[in-house]
Amino acid sequence: xxxxxxxxxxxxxLAAKAFWPARLPFPVMHVDTGHNFPEVLEFRDRxxxxxxxxxxxxxxxxxxxxxxxxEETGPRASxxxxxxxxxxxxxxxxxxxxxxxxxxxDEEKARAKERVYSFRDxxxxxxxxxxxxxxxxxxxxxxxxxxxxxxxxxxxxxxxxIWQYIARENVEIPQVYFAHERQVFSRDDMWLADSEFxxxxxxxxxxxxxxxxxxxxxxxxxxxVESEAETLEQIIEEVSATRITERGATRADDRVSEAAMEDxxxxxxx
Amino acid sequence: xxxxxxxxxxxxxxxKSTLIGRLLYDTKSIFQDQMESIEATSIxxxxxxxxxxxLTDGLRAEREQGITIDVAYRYFATPKRKFIxxxxxxxxxxxxxxxxxxxxxxxxxxxxDARHGVVEQSKRHAFLASLxxxxxxxxxxxxxxxxxxxxxxxNTVKEEFRNFAMKLDISDLTFIPVSALHGDNVVERxxxxxxxxxxxxxxxxxxxxxxxxxxxxxxxxPVQYVIRPQSDDHxxxxxxxxxxxxxVFKPGDEVMVLPSGFTSTVASIDSFDGPVSEAFGPMAVxxxxxxxxxxxxxxMICRPNNQPTSSQDLQAMLCWMSETSPLxxxxxxxxxxxxxxxxxMVADLQYRIDVNTLHREENPETLTLNEIGRVSLxxxxxxxxxxxxxNRNTGSFILIDxxxxxxxxxxxxxGSGT
Numbered sequence: 116x117x118x119x120x121x122x123x124x125x126x127x128x129l130a131a132k133a134f135w136p137a138r139l140p141f142p143v144m145h146v147d148t149g150h151n152f153p154e155v156l157e158f159r160d161r162x163x164x165x166x167x168x169x170x171x172x173x174x175x176x177x178x179x180x181x182x183x184x185x186e187e188t189g190p191r192a193s194x195x196x197x198x199x200x201x202x203x204x205x206x207x208x209x210x211x212x213x214x215x216x217x218x219x220x221d222e223e224k225a226r227a228k229e230r231v232y233s234f235r236d237x238x239x240x241x242x243x244x245x246x247x248x249x250x251x252x253x254x255x256x257x258x259x260x261x262x263x264x265x266x267x268x269x270x271x272x273x274x275x276x277i278w279q280y281i282a283r284e285n286v287e288i289p290q291v292y293f294a295h296e297r298q299v300f301s302r303d304d305m306w307l308a309d310s311e312f313x314x315x316x317x318x319x320x321x322x323x324x325x326x327x328x329x330x331x332x333x334x335x336x337x338x339x340v341e342s343e344a345e346t347l348e349q350i351i352e353e354v355s356a357t358r359i360t361e362r363g364a365t366r367a368d369d370r371v372s373e374a375a376m377e378d379x380x381x382x383x384x385x
Numbered sequence: 386x387x388x389x390x391x392x393x394x395x396x397x398x399x400x401k402s403t404l405i406g407r408l409l410y411d412t413k414s415i416f417q418d419q420m421e422s423i424e425a426t427s428i429x430x431x432x433x434x435x436x437x438x439x440l441t442d443g444l445r446a447e448r449e450q451g452i453t454i455d456v457a458y459r460y461f462a463t464p465k466r467k468f469i470x471x472x473x474x475x476x477x478x479x480x481x482x483x484x485x486x487x488x489x490x491x492x493x494x495x496x497x498d499a500r501h502g503v504v505e506q507s508k509r510h511a512f513l514a515s516l517x518x519x520x521x522x523x524x525x526x527x528x529x530x531x532x533x534x535x536x537x538x539x540n541t542v543k544e545e546f547r548n549f550a551m552k553l554d555i556s557d558l559t560f561i562p563v564s565a566l567h568g569d570n571v572v573e574r575x576x577x578x579x580x581x582x583x584x585x586x587x588x589x590x591x592x593x594x595x596x597x598x599x600x601x602x603x604x605x606x607p608v609q610y611v612i613r614p615q616s617d618d619h620x621x622x623x624x625x626x627x628x629x630x631x632x633v634f635k636p637g638d639e640v641m642v643l644p645s646g647f648t649s650t651v652a653s654i655d656s657f658d659g660p661v662s663e664a665f666g667p668m669a670v671x672x673x674x675x676x677x678x679x680x681x682x683x684x685m686i687c688r689p690n691n692q693p694t695s696s697q698d699l700q701a702m703l704c705w706m707s708e709t710s711p712l713x714x715x716x717x718x719x720x721x722x723x724x725x726x727x728x729x730m731v732a733d734l735q736y737r738i739d740v741n742t743l744h745r746e747e748n749p750e751t752l753t754l755n756e757i758g759r760v761s762l763x764x765x766x767x768x769x770x771x772x773x774x775x776n777r778n779t780g781s782f783i784l785i786d787x788x789x790x791x792x793x794x795x796x797x798x799x800g801s802g803t
Binding site for chain 1: 416417418419455457458459462467469482484485488489610612613614615616619622626628655656657658669671719721722777778782783785791795
């Protein structure tokens with residue numbers, strides 16, 4: 116699973132290293148909400164091309180068109196939750212037994228309980244109370260037909276580890292991660308990008324700010340932080356000094372409730 | 386930077402969460418939004434103080450019931466090292482969780498309440514830490530503030546623990562008197578205990594020597610994947626990818642491949658960043674050999690004069706983890722050892738061990754959830770292993786229930802034969 120975000124970029128880099136000089140023996144899948152940052156889509160296509168990998172795009176728009184999910188409406192509408200259906204349909208269509216994901220345990224408290232090999236049943240559900248114990252480096256990937264495993268190889272990495280690795284390995288990342296001038300408006304103490312995918316209310320005024328993104332998800336629910344960090348060294352300095360977690364600073368999708376992530380994961384979310 | 390993984394053990398009342406909270410707080414590893422979130426939840430739950438346990442209790446059920454269900458992982462760093470904490474709950478599923486958290490730990494941290502001394506649970510922690518051969522055991526004698534920072538009381542606990550630990554195989558045992566609540570000897574040395582001459586807990590964790598804990602003697606390379614690019618640039622390339630499980634490999638080394646027994650020479654050790662001059666654990670590399678011999682996933686590359694035991698019969702200590710069915714003789718299970726899957730039959734259940742008293746009950750009929758026992762297993766094909774005490778990578782395995790696909794046991798190899 117490749118979103119074009121920094122964690123999946125690192126994971127793709129690790130995979131390319133692991134199988135070198137052969138190509139990846141599996142395709143790269145992007146769950147496309149249709150609300151992506153254009154810079155990120157451009158990056159995705161270029162990176163997949165460089166690796167000569169096969170790209171599978173699972174489209175939320177297509178799920179909407181086919182009537183499998185219904186678009187949310189109103190100013191807070193987001194396609195975040197709809198992705199789950201699109202993802203699960205794609206897993207079934209391509210008959211994937213396992214999917215690699217770039218989730219990290221330090222991101223979020225429900226993810227802190229996630230296994231490296233996370234078992235999903237026929238419905239794609241995660242059952243946090245009934246997880247397989249993981250001992251040493253011996254992973255149990257056995258499944259029955261219709262079930263699958265989500266594999267999170269960088270579970271134990273922190274946000275800082277990711278940035279230090281990107282700097283050490285000279286990994287290319289989309290420009291939205293570096294400080295840049297952008298048209299934004301303030302909502303819930305976050306800077307959201309002004310785009311065709313969000314409906315602003317009258318008192319949400321667009322201003323120009325120098326910002327960067329700490330996480331990259333949908334344009335409709337990913338907030339930017341004000342920043343002057345234009346280089347990797349400056350980003351590492353900023354991340355080392357920050358007192359707010361990356362999801363706390365930037366993700367509206369986690370703010371729905373205290374257990375927002377846990378609930379979405381149980382339904383089959385990443 | 387070097388990584389240190391440590392597992393904590395203790396019940397809620399020992400102040401384990403407070404100690405972890407203190408380590409995280411004093412190393413500035415708790416973020417403002419996390420702190421605000423747990424403060425708000427603490428008030429909602431009617432707690433008098435900010436409950437630092439909420440930091441790790443990530444599931445709704447855990448927060449509702451105020452208990453920890455599952456191992457939680459936390460991360461922090463100092464300028465010297467990066468740390469991964471496996472916080473293992475003291476209540477339900479205790480043994481299963483501690484074995485899971487401890488299986489990869491460099492250090493085990495056991496908490497003892499200074500007022501109560503060594504209780505049954507402390508003994509259980511020490512036994513599991515020694516069974517899993519965690520190289521370093523640190524006993525934090527907590528709540529020193531409640532006994533007026535009394536040196537004599539600390540020494541009594543120390544002696545008591547030592548007496549029990551003598552029956553076990555623990556190579557490095559350290560005692561630190563702390564007050565997690567007030568921070569004494571957690572990050573900074575305490576002014577309240579001038580009689581204590583050792584390091585603070587954090588200082589100890591930063592300095593404890595772990596580089597030599599790995600096996601650098603017996604060369605072991607379980608083949609994980611065969612790399613054959615099938616492209617024009619690398620037409621004849623054939624490499625064996627995996628993670629070094631022991632010893633050191635260098636180009637030019639004479640090696641033997643098991644089970645075939647063919648010998649060859651290491652032509653090169655490859656990585657994405659170019660060839661490397663030597664590979665040791667836990668490096669992930671690709672080994673190429675000078676001869677085209679049959680090597681596939683699950684095979685073991687070693688040295689002809691230093692081979693692992695190759696046998697279908699193994700002796701092991703098992704920690705049984707199934708909630709639904711007990712282990713019994715004649716049972717058949719799937720086994721995963723290194724990169725080699727196999728099937729085994731339980732040939733004999735020799736004894737069950739009481740983790741609190743170390744008492745052995747001979748010839749029990751079953752092992753049930755969270756019980757530990759000694760078994761003989763017969764495998765469908767030869768396995769290539771070392772004793773766990775010599776090599777954690779080639780001496781450990783898991784057992785899987787073939788009907789449910791659940792992981793039902795952790796296994797520690799203690800020998801071969803029947």
